[in-house]
Amino acid sequence: MKAFSIKTQLIIFLSIFALYLSFVYKDALFLVTTLAAVAGAMAVDSVIVFFRSKKFVLTESSAISGLIVGYVLSNVYPWWIFLWASVFAISSKHLLCIRERHLFNPAAFGIFLATVLLGASTQWRGAGLWYILVPAGVYFVSKTRKIEVVIGYATAFLALFGAQAFFQKTSLLDVLIYQNYFFIFVMLIEPKTTPTTRRGKVVFGAAVAILVFILTASRVKFEAELLSLLAVNAFFLLLNKLK
Secondary structure: OOOOHHHHHHHHHHHHHHHHHHHOOHHHHHHHHHHHHHHHHHHHHHHHHHHHHHOOOHHHHHHHHHHHHHHOOOOOHHHHHHHHHHHHHHHHHHOOOOOOOOOOOHHHHHHHHHHHOOOEEEEEOOOOHHHHHOOOHHHHHHHHHHHHHHHHHHHHHHHHHHHHHHHHHOOOHHHHHOOOOHHHHOOOHHHHHOOHHHHHHHHHHHHHHHHHHHHHOOOOOOHHHHHHHHHOOOOOOOOOOOO
């Protein structure tokens, strides 16, 4: 029996986790908007691929992008906001490319553009449930060989926010408890928009964490994690040269 691909496993995990969150928080609307995001992402991707190859396919990567959009955007907005975020996400994958590789994390790009152009906001459902996301995340990190990205991010994040907590006389435990584990273990490690070299992966993760700290301290209007990830995405091909 053929084993499920890592993408299929991620889809299964995110789907089950969504059902769990919807049940626990009695939020059926979360499932509705997430389904809209997934349907939009898969439809747009299929149309673009069809015009390019004359073949109709449903891709796993588009389903993952749609699921992430559903998790991150706030469902106080109508379903068409989620649909547009998915359109932005998949369009970026096909249009913003270098050497046949898309530059930006598609879901992050779509969500960010939805916040800028459509006035949407983020909610990050389940992002603090470390007891679910950390064990699952460690598995996916090992399978995608992105452990160095997480190590780089965690090291820089703890150093900066830990120092801030020390000087402000607050608890480092609070920093860990309220960490965005969904961002770390689902979005940050996206294989196609992160470096493949060991040093490049460490620097990538650390750079994202440093930007998150700077943007958070500066109280920027936009989501610090998304903006930081997209900014460093733009340089991941250069970071690949770090052996």
